[in-house]
Amino acid sequence: MRTTTTATAITSGRPGGWRALLAVAALCLPSLAAAKLEVVTTTEGLASLAREVGGDRVDVASLSRGIQDPHFVDANPTLAVRLRRADLLVDVGLDLEIGWLPGLVNISRNAEIQPGGRRRLTAASAVPVLEVPTGPVDRSQGDIHPAGNPHFLSDPRRAAKVAEAMAAKLAELDPGGAATYRARLESLEKRIGEASTRWLAALAPFKGTKVVARHKTLSYFFDWSGLVAAGYLEPKPGVPPPPSHLADVVEMVRRDRIKAILVENYYDTKSADLVSRLTGAKEVVIPGDVGGTREASDYLGYVGELVRLVTEALR
Amino acid sequence: MGSLIAYGAAALLAAATAPAGSGDQAPDAAAERKKLEEQIAKELGQAPSAAGAPAQPAPAAPPTGQAVGGSPLARVLMLPDISAIGSGAAVWNTLDVPVESPRSGPVPMAPHKVTPVFEELELGIQAVVDPYARADAFVSFGPDGVDVEEAYLTTLSLPAGFQIRAGKLKSPFGRLNQQHPHVWDFADAPLALTRLVAPESLSGAGADVSWLAPVPWFAELHLAGQVTTPVAPVGMEAAGRRTAIGRLAQFFDLTESATLGVGLSGALVELPGDASERLGAADLFLKIRPLRSRAYLAVTAELFARGLSGAESGQQDLGWYAQAVWRQDAFWAYGLRYDRAPGVAGGAEQRGSAILAYLPSEFLRLRLQGGVDRLASGRVGYEGILALEFAVGAHGAHPF
Numbered sequence: 104m105r106t107t108t109t110a111t112a113i114t115s116g117r118p119g120g121w122r123a124l125l126a127v128a129a130l131c132l133p134s135l136a137a138a139k140l141e142v143v144t145t146t147e148g149l150a151s152l153a154r155e156v157g158g159d160r161v162d163v164a165s166l167s168r169g170i171q172d173p174h175f176v177d178a179n180p181t182l183a184v185r186l187r188r189a190d191l192l193v194d195v196g197l198d199l200e201i202g203w204l205p206g207l208v209n210i211s212r213n214a215e216i217q218p219g220g221r222r223r224l225t226a227a228s229a230v231p232v233l234e235v236p237t238g239p240v241d242r243s244q245g246d247i248h249p250a251g252n253p254h255f256l257s258d259p260r261r262a263a264k265v266a267e268a269m270a271a272k273l274a275e276l277d278p279g280g281a282a283t284y285r286a287r288l289e290s291l292e293k294r295i296g297e298a299s300t301r302w303l304a305a306l307a308p309f310k311g312t313k314v315v316a317r318h319k320t321l322s323y324f325f326d327w328s329g330l331v332a333a334g335y336l337e338p339k340p341g342v343p344p345p346p347s348h349l350a351d352v353v354e355m356v357r358r359d360r361i362k363a364i365l366v367e368n369y370y371d372t373k374s375a376d377l378v379s380r381l382t383g384a385k386e387v388v389i390p391g392d393v394g395g396t397r398e399a400s401d402y403l404g405y406v407g408e409l410v411r412l413v414t415e416a417l418r
Numbered sequence: 419m420g421s422l423i424a425y426g427a428a429a430l431l432a433a434a435t436a437p438a439g440s441g442d443q444a445p446d447a448a449a450e451r452k453k454l455e456e457q458i459a460k461e462l463g464q465a466p467s468a469a470g471a472p473a474q475p476a477p478a479a480p481p482t483g484q485a486v487g488g489s490p491l492a493r494v495l496m497l498p499d500i501s502a503i504g505s506g507a508a509v510w511n512t513l514d515v516p517v518e519s520p521r522s523g524p525v526p527m528a529p530h531k532v533t534p535v536f537e538e539l540e541l542g543i544q545a546v547v548d549p550y551a552r553a554d555a556f557v558s559f560g561p562d563g564v565d566v567e568e569a570y571l572t573t574l575s576l577p578a579g580f581q582i583r584a585g586k587l588k589s590p591f592g593r594l595n596q597q598h599p600h601v602w603d604f605a606d607a608p609l610a611l612t613r614l615v616a617p618e619s620l621s622g623a624g625a626d627v628s629w630l631a632p633v634p635w636f637a638e639l640h641l642a643g644q645v646t647t648p649v650a651p652v653g654m655e656a657a658g659r660r661t662a663i664g665r666l667a668q669f670f671d672l673t674e675s676a677t678l679g680v681g682l683s684g685a686l687v688e689l690p691g692d693a694s695e696r697l698g699a700a701d702l703f704l705k706i707r708p709l710r711s712r713a714y715l716a717v718t719a720e721l722f723a724r725g726l727s728g729a730e731s732g733q734q735d736l737g738w739y740a741q742a743v744w745r746q747d748a749f750w751a752y753g754l755r756y757d758r759a760p761g762v763a764g765g766a767e768q769r770g771s772a773i774l775a776y777l778p779s780e781f782l783r784l785r786l787q788g789g790v791d792r793l794a795s796g797r798v799g800y801e802g803i804l805a806l807e808f809a810v811g812a813h814g815a816h817p818f
Contacts, residue, residue, distance in 0.1 A: 168674075168709050170709055170710045171709050171710065172712070175712060177677075177705070177707065177818055178818045179669070179671070179677055179818050180636040180638075180667075180669040180679075180818055181635060181636045181669050181670070181671050181677060183630070183636060184630075184633075184634065184635065184636050187579070187630060187632075209552065209572065209574065210581070210630070210638075211630075212576065212579050212580070212581055212630050214549070214550075214574050214575030217546075217574060242779070242781060242810075246779065246780060341779070341780070342779070343748070343749075368710070369710055371747070
């Protein structure tokens with residue numbers, strides 16, 4: 104519409120105006136192509152969900168990669184350039200990105216992606232959160248997440264809730280696409296539902312089975328799958344395992360006949376190797392997020408990989 | 419102050435073109451909406467939509483639960499982020515440092531005497547002020563008393579890539595000058611920064627206007643006007659001087675795991691009479707960190723130049739440092755630094771330093787630093803520093 108108005112204004116001038124019109128039209132082309140909503144997410148898991156929901160109407164970029172430890176992403180100023188142009192910023196929340204995101208948002212000059220802003224969606228606001236501390240909190244407990252456990256995308260039910268919130272937010276920002284977002288959300292929910300039935304059937308024999316994990320990154324996966332965390336390689340969140348603690352873990356693994364030790368592939372596997380060697384339990388290196396391995400190329404691929412690796416190890 | 423900023427934002431926005439991000443509305447609706455806004459603004463005798471945010475539908479209220487009698491945590495929720503960073507050291511040097519090689523950082527009471535030094539306790543108070551600005555204040559409690567290290571407002575909603583910081587702030591000059599000492603990899607400042615730029619850091623009351631250029635890499639241009647206390651030229655008293663500062667900082671992603679930062683800074687310091695002092699700095703920063711790893715290599719180099727015009731024109735001084743730090747994992751880091759600066763009695767002083775850092779957690783750092791200092795006279799000094807730092811509370815992220 105805007106182009107037409109410009110055309111009228113220009114063609115009312117001299118014949119040479121046609122050339123100007125072409126130039127203007129050419130200039131408009133990239134801006135028409137750029138009419139897609141620019142969605143920036145902090146993690147690849149969120150990016151995959153945003154792509155599923157947004158389809159062709161969005162361009163999605165993640166600030167971190169699935170092979171990175173999401174707790175230790177660098178506050179690289181070049182990331183602020185992407186935030187400056189963002190039509191929507193989706194973050195995990197619960198202080199997962201506290202060490203790097205707030206400063207980048209502040210220098211991005213994009214007022215609407217500030218916390219609580221119209222173009223900010225904090226995924227945690229859409230899900231029931233586990234491990235919310237109810238008593239006093241301090242760092243003698245390790246590098247804990249004082250607002251609750253932020254690693255909720257390993258639970259497909261919660262991922263569906265996040266996708267729902269994304270669809271609602273995208274529809275609010277781009278009302279013309281509301282029907283598309285709703286349809287794509289329904290399709291995604293259907294696929295997650297069908298896959299979940301399959302996954303849960305595969306996991307059913309292992310309900311209540313104890314496993315060991317490196318960090319409390321899998322609490323939501325356990326909550327969904329029915330597996331149980333018998334213990335962690337880390338004595339406290341973010342604290343590296345000292346020998347005394349690993350000795351406890353080895354004793355526990357032997358006593359409870361635990362068959363699997365789960366470690367995200369961004370962690371050093373030294374302590375897991377050791378416990379595995381001393382006990383015979385299998386060390387299972389899992390993707391930490393979408394993009395963590397080649398197989399985990401999108402959200403369904405990621406959860407599928409988790410289920411496959413865990414069930415193969417426990418079989 | 420907040421309303422002042424809002425007013426400033428409104429004035430700037432009035433001069434700016436259509437706000438970014440309108441591509442999500444049909445052009446018709448957007449044009450109509452803009453017309454309506456302009457009409458309303460005219461009726462009210464104001465500039466349209468200060469800062470975008472208030473003109474948009476109000477953001478959804480935060481999720482709320484039901485609690486009888488309301489939230490007992492209301493006061494706590496409204497508190498700004500409060501943090502404290504303490505730093506101290508045990509230091510030893512064979513030189514009479516204040517006389518032979520003055521510097522910032524921990525200094526022993528006498529040559530060859532191991533001296534415990536309390537450096538500072540930095541109290542940080544940081545919060546969003548209103549939808550238009552945030553405030554960051556850092557109060558430093560040191561052996562000489564209390565000093566407001568920085569206290570400034572930062573606008574959040576100016577259009578066209580602009581941002582203003584106003585208050586007392588570290589000047590946008592060079593790289594290390596803008597960082598708080600507890601962020602430095604080494605336990606003290608390079609001699610060149612101390613001798614050529616400012617005894618502590620170039621900072622003071624004023625304002626810094628910066629602009630993030632709309633280019634695919636990070637390019638930020640700063641223009642600041644401040645009263646600073648730079649190194650006093652010979653024969654002049656150290657005093658607050660009106661200073662104009664400019665800086666262009668750029669960062670490029672060379673690969674997925676390598677980032678290059680380059681900066682150019684200049685400052686013009688007004689001296690009594692018709693004299694003036696010119697400061698220049700060029701900085702380079704390279705960080706290489708494999709994505710999957712906590713390990714990284716960071717190389718930093720800065721060159722400082724100082725010249726005087728007017729009475730003592732012709733005097734030119736140069737100094738620089740280059741350092742490389744290898745962070746092996748979450749716990750250990752090693753670094754080397756070479757440092758060259760004008761000596762106290764002319765000539766050039768050179769220093770080499772090595773550092774070993776141990777970080778039991780993200781919030782505790784223990785460092786052992788050794789240095790060999792060669793004064794302009796040829797005399798050689800040795801130093802050793804054992805530095806300890808801790809951080810408690812909600813401290814904001816550190817600069818890249």
